[in-house]
Amino acid sequence: KKTYAQAAESAVSKSTVSKSAQNPEKTEKNTAHASIHRKSKISEVRVAETQxxxxxxxxxxxxxINVKHAQKEMKFVNILCLSALIAKKNMHLAQKN
Structure with a gap:
């Protein structure tokens, strides 16, 4: 038995193949659009399954909880960026001397 996500992915994949076969010039654009559409549909299905x-x-x-973790990670990234900036300035000063 297929999960909702597998069924959604299968349905979107089939429509992508038939569209690209009809219009080969737009294959790349259709593929990119279908990929985004597929991800969106799968996300919707996963949300429904999660609910x-x-x-x-x-x-x-x-x-x-995820937001709090993301905020902590952002603080860490900001500290790393500031440290890199300080190191860059110190190297610049060292080259002058």
Whole structure:
């Protein structure tokens, strides 16, 4: 038995093949568009599947945790960037001397 995600991906893939066969000049553009469309559809299906497994408050809590982790990672990246900038300035000063 196929999952919803597999069914969605299969349906989108089939429509992509038939469209590109009809219009070979636009194959690359259609493929890129279909890829985006496929990812969007699969994301929608995954959200639906997630909502079947978790309640909305659980999903909200998980998203909140993910946001907090992302904020910590951004702080770390900012510190790395500042450290790199300081190192660059120190190297520049050392070259002057």
């Amino acid at each position: 079947n497994v978790h309640s909305v408050p659980e999903i909200t809590k998980l998203v909140s």
